[in-house]
Amino acid sequence: MSPKTNTRSRRMAVFLSIVISVAILIALGLRLDWKIFVTEFGKVRWVYVPLLIGITLLTFWIRAIRWRHLIPSGENVSRISLFEATMVGFTATFVLPLRVGEIVRPWVLSRWQPVKFSVGLASVVIERAFDALTLIGLLGVTISQFGSVPPLVSAGAKVMAILAVAVLVVMIAAYLGSSQLIRLGERMIVALLGKKFPVLAKKLVDMVEDFLVGLRGISSARDLIWSVLWSVTLWALLVALYQVGLWSFGITPSWWVGVTVCVMIALTVAAPGAPGFVGTFQLGCVFALTIFGHTEELAVAYSIVLHALQMITVVVLGFLILNRRGLHIADVAKDASSG
Secondary structure, X not given: OOHHHHHHHHHXXXXXXXXXXXXXXXXXXXXXXXXXXXXXXXXXXXXHHHHHHHHHHHHHHHHHHXXXXXXXXXXXXXXXXXXXXXXXHHHHHHHOOOOOHHHHHHHHHXXXXXXXXXXXXXXXXXXXXXXXXHHHHHHHHHHOOOOOOOHHHHHHHHHHHHHHHHHHHHHHHHHHHHHHXXXXXXXXXXXXXXXXXXXXXXXXXXXXXXXXXXXXXXXXXXXXXXXXXXXHHXXXXXXHXXXXXXXXXXXXXXXXHHHXXXXXXXXXXXXXXXXXXXXXXXXXXXXXXXXXXXXXXXXXXXXXXXXXXXXXXXXXXXXXXXXXXXXXXXXXXXXXXXX
């Protein structure tokens, strides 16, 4: 694909994702009774804000600790650098299109610690597999509590299940027979590019080898156990975050409501949308809370408060880290995207 075609495709993807988010926001806005919305918004108990911010930051610290177990020789990687790279990556996701933060995170870590970019990128893939599997478990438990669920949720669960199983298969294959996978990858690359682009082919072969090494990041039963435990802890904290958010509106429902909100948000933000999950985050809250009989006005007000608190916390800290490191978010994203 030529650079011009690639740029055009990226612009089209950005345009479509923004259109989707705007369409969601317009649809929700047209359905709202704005007087009721203002009333619901006025019920917020701001005394809960410090707790919500604290839980948000704790989730990112847990992500950093878990990431350490997913990187080969991760015990030699600084926890602080992992945390800072995680915050910078999520900041990029909040302010830039196409979820570039998934690439920025391993790229900045490779600049701050002795971890190759391709190995870090593979560890992010493994991380997503753990998140998907944990979410599938939560989704299964949540769905069992209801007679029916939105078709979008069912479809999203099936897609995530397929992706999670596919990644696990690759992980197991890489662990049991990485040399065979490397040879297969080399043959395919050489056959496609070796004659016309030998330099590019060599670079891709090296990247494939590093990537497969990265997929073997869970090199021991100990790392596997800790990865599972930290994944469960992370998602338990996310459930707690959304449950405390409900308390901040004066609602004290069953913890099943917090679980459902967490699951629905995770499913809807997986769909294409504007930077920062604007629109898709709100849709997830509406899906979840209306299941329990709450109004759309409450759901939207709740979504704005929770979303804004998370976004402000992440972006402010992310920019502080970038400033301390002497970096600019746009330059980091550009360098990461170019390899």
